[in-house]
Amino acid sequence: MNDADAGARPKIRIRGLSVAFGTKHVLRDLDLDVGVGESVVIIGGSGVGKSVTLKCILGLVQPDAGSIQIDGEEVVGLRGRALDRVNAKIGMLFQSAALFDSLQVWENVAFGLIQGEGMDREPAREKAIEKLGQVGLGPDVADLWPAELSGGMRKRVGLARAIATDPEIIFFDEPTTGLDPIMGDVIDKLIVECVRGLGATALSITHDMISARRIADRVAMLHEGKIIWTGPVASIDSSGNDYVEQFIHGKAEGPIQMQVRR
């Protein structure tokens, strides 16, 4: 699947997105479409702007130029309740899970239900326990504090929080970073199950190629602020793109030059 046949109106449509921090240009004229129900993974090295792309869509970073549309609605420049309304469609699993330390696990999972949707605490707690069950955690975890959880459990709780409001779109920021390979596989399978179960559109960023192959329908390679290749995950080994070849095989030699000081 490519951008043209991702659907008549993509769920997420990004055009000409540019972001600079001072003199450092992070994104340069980035274009990307994500179709309805599609799972797209953006791959690329550290510091190429993967996280910034997600933050622009969420309204956490204001781009210098460009357009981002969700369901055809322009989101660049939205503030306050208008931005909250758009963000209510989106769930996000952060790289570090970003659980609120001062809240118990169930309160973390139910946060969007209580604060965003105004649900009462008791039904919100029941739904949080149900969502924890979906990510393989028992009700006994609900009353723990985030500091009492292992890295893998934190990711699962973060995933439960991301899906708690049954969002139409889910973002995954480096979902397997810092996890052992087995837990990485568990998290990837949970992501696929949750996304398919909700029928959600997923946009993930990672530099873990094993994870990318598991969760992606389509892969987009980001380099120097632009998408330089995109295609179905099955075709990534025959991309014919030197940058993609170097990245997926993890070679130091190639067109991507890492800045290494000796």
Add this chain to the structure above:
Amino acid sequence: MPILQPIGRVFLNFLAATGRLSLFTVRATSHCVRPPFYPRLVMRQMVEIGYYSLPVVGLTTIFTGMVLALQTNSSFSSVNAESATATIVVFAVTRELAPVLAGLMVAGRIGAAMAAEIGTMRVTEQIDALSTLSTNPFKYLIAPRLIAGLMMLPILVVVGDIIGVFGGYLIAVYQLDFNAANYLAQTWRYVETLGVVSGIVKAACFGFIVSLMGCYHGYHSSGGAQGVGAATTNSVVSASILILGANYLITALFFGVG
């Protein structure tokens, strides 16, 4: 000239920081008076700032009152004016010492904790997570702390006034052999509304400053543990300086004219 460049840079940085702080203050204050409100969070912060600061404020003011009684008696005895001890203690404690010392102690205890907590939330993406969950960080994190600081420090200062005066009484009666009834009568005679009210106004202002500095530096922290540490230090230093500056302005407003 090269020598003017660093001066100009410092001046421009100062203006930029002042502008950022002013915008932050206006934005934070506006969220204090616009719904949605989080009474549960305001209550939690009130307990944190008010109840848990009572021991440190109480100890600070009782020792200050005791020292003040000793010093006043020691100094004034040379001019046979020891009888002014009660007056000096009640004036100094209610007008200046209780509000300023309570403000500085709370800046060290609460301002630092706020900066560390919010700074950690910033560098671990918890503040970003709030935004993605349709919750405004200014309403959820900052407004409750500002409201609680504004409301609780005056209460702490009233308690500090009583404990500080009581400290002076203990020393005067049990160490300096003052007559207890006379000392209390003189203290009561010189408890003036203006002095107490000025102390309460100062306390409200200092509470706002402490919370504002803690939230501002925490919210803008970056760079991991080192950044959070710097935010914590900056919050205490800036709050302390602003408290002393604001103390002069409020004192001048209440007592400086006429």
